[in-house]
Amino acid sequence: MSRLRLLSAAALFAVAANASATSFIVTTDAVVNALKATSDATTNVISSSFKDDKIVLAARDDAASFVATEGNIRGVKLESALDHIRHKAPQLNASDAQLAQAILTI
Template identity: 70%
Template sequence: MSRFRLMSAAVLLIAATGAQASSFVVTTDTIVRALDASSNATSKISSSFHDDKIVLAARDDAASFVASKGEIRGAHLEGAFQHIREVSPSLNASDAQLAQAILAI
C-alpha cells in the first residue's frame, strides 16, 4: 500500500509541475502579445501625426497625463484625443497609449 501512495504522489507532483509550466507559458505569451499590440498602436499613432499641430500642441498635457497616471487631463490633450480618433476611427488605442504616442513624436 505504501508503494501505491508513493507512486501516486510522484504522479501528482509531475502533473502539478507540468501545469505550472504551461500556466507560465500562457501568461508570458499573453503579456508579450499585449505589449506588442500597445507598441504597434503607439508607433502607428506617432508616425501618422508627427507634423500635426493639434497633436504637437498637446505634448505638455500628455506629459502631465502620463506622469499623473491619467489624473491630469488638459484641454489640449482632450482636443488631440478627439482629433486623433476622428482622423483614425479604426485605431483602437486607450487614452494612455495615445498620450504615450504623443510624447514619442
C-alpha cells in the same frame, strides 16, 4: 507500501504543479505579447502620422501627466489631441492610455 504511494503522490503532484506553472507562463507570455503588438501598432501609426502635428505635439506634457498618474490627470491639450487623433484615424481602436503613451514616443 504506503511509502510507495506517498512517493507516487508526491511525484504526481510535482509533475502537475510544473505543468500548471508552464501553462500559466505560456498563457501570460501570449497575452503580454498580444498587448505589446497592439501597443506597438498604435505607436507606429501615431508616430508616423502625427509626428509633425502641432495639436499632438502640444499635448506631450499633458500626456506625460496622464500616464504618470494612471489617467487621473487629464489636461485640456491631451483631450484635444485624443479627439484630433480619433477624428483623423478612426480605424484606431486604442484606449486613452495607449494613445497617451504613443504621443510620448513622438
